[in-house]
Amino acid sequence: MSDIDPNARINLSKALVLLIDGSQHSVDVLAQIMKGFGVPEVYRCTNIDEAEKITRARTFDLIIIDPQVSDGAGYEFLNGLRQSEGAPNAYTPVVLISGHARATDVRRARDTGANFFVAKPITPSVLLQRILWVARDKRPFVEVGKYIGPDRRFKFEGPPPGSDGRRENDLSAPLGSADEPNMSQTEIDSLIKPQRVMI
C-alpha cells in the first residue's frame, strides 16, 4: 500500500462516480474496484455519447476516463467539460487512465484539464492513492488561453533562466536587492496583531 496509511479511514459512501472506458470489461473492473472502496453509485459509460448525456444530467464527485474511448473522443470530451463553466461537472476531479500511449496522446492528455494521470494496468492500491491525492490537491484551477484545469505546474521554480516569464505576475529570477530598509520586528508584529475596529 506504499503511501497509504492502512488504518486511515476513507468515506466514499455518498460519492457519485462516473467511469468511462471503451472496453466493457475494463469499465466493469473499475466499477468493482470503486464498489470495494465503498462507492454506492457507479455510472459506467463505454462511449462518449452516453458520457455527454449523463454529465449534463448529474453532478459527479469523481470522473475516471480512458481518453481513447470512442476513437480518442475522450480528449475533446474533457476539454468540453472544462470549458462548460456553470455546467454540473466543469470542475469535477478527473483521473485520466491511459493504456499504451503514443507521443501525440501524451501531449493531448497534458492539455485536457485532467487532475491526474494513471497508467494502466490499474491496481486498486494505485487508484486509491491517486483518488486521495486528487481530493487533497491544493493546486488552483487556472484559465489561460484555451486551457482550463488544474495548474499543470506541480511546483513553481520561477520563469526559465534568461526570461522574464510569460505571465503578468511572474517575477524574474534575480529579485535584486531591497530598495527600502528591512522592517523592524515591532513593525512586523503590528501588522499581524489583531486590532479592535470601531464600526
Added chain:
Amino acid sequence: MSVVRRFHPEVRLKTLLAEPGGVTAKTALDRAADNVESVREDCLVAIDVKIEALTEAAKTQDEELLSRVYRLSNEIFAEAGIFGLIELSAAAHSLCTLTSAGASKGKNAAIMVHIEAMRVLRRPDVSNDRLARGAVLAGLRGLTAKLAATA
C-alpha cells in the same frame, strides 16, 4: 504576456472522504481486490475473445487494420495486466508499439507473430509454466529488436 485567471473550485470529494464513518484503507483495498477477483473468469474469457478478434482483424489487411489491432491489443494489455498475466500484457504492449510506429519491412509478419505469441501464452501448458512464458516473451523481444534495427 498571458492573462491567467486562478481560482479554487469547491471539491466535494475531499469533504466526503473526511466524513465520519467509512472504512479503513486496508479494508477498502481488500474488498476491491476481492471484487476484482470475482470477475476474473469473465475477463479472461473476454481476453481470449479479443485475441481471436485480433487474429480475424489481421487477416483483413484493409486500411483499418492497424487501428483495429491497436485498439484490441491496448485493451488486452490493460486487462491482462490487472489479472497478473504479465507476459501476455507485455506482448500486447509490444504489439501496440509495433502498430503505432511507422511502416517498416516485415511489419505485417511481425503483427502475426505477436498475435500467435499471445495465443500461445493463453494455452494452459504455457500459461502455467513461468519459464515457457518467459521464453515466448524473450522471442518477441528479439523480433522487435531486429525490426527496430532494420527500420
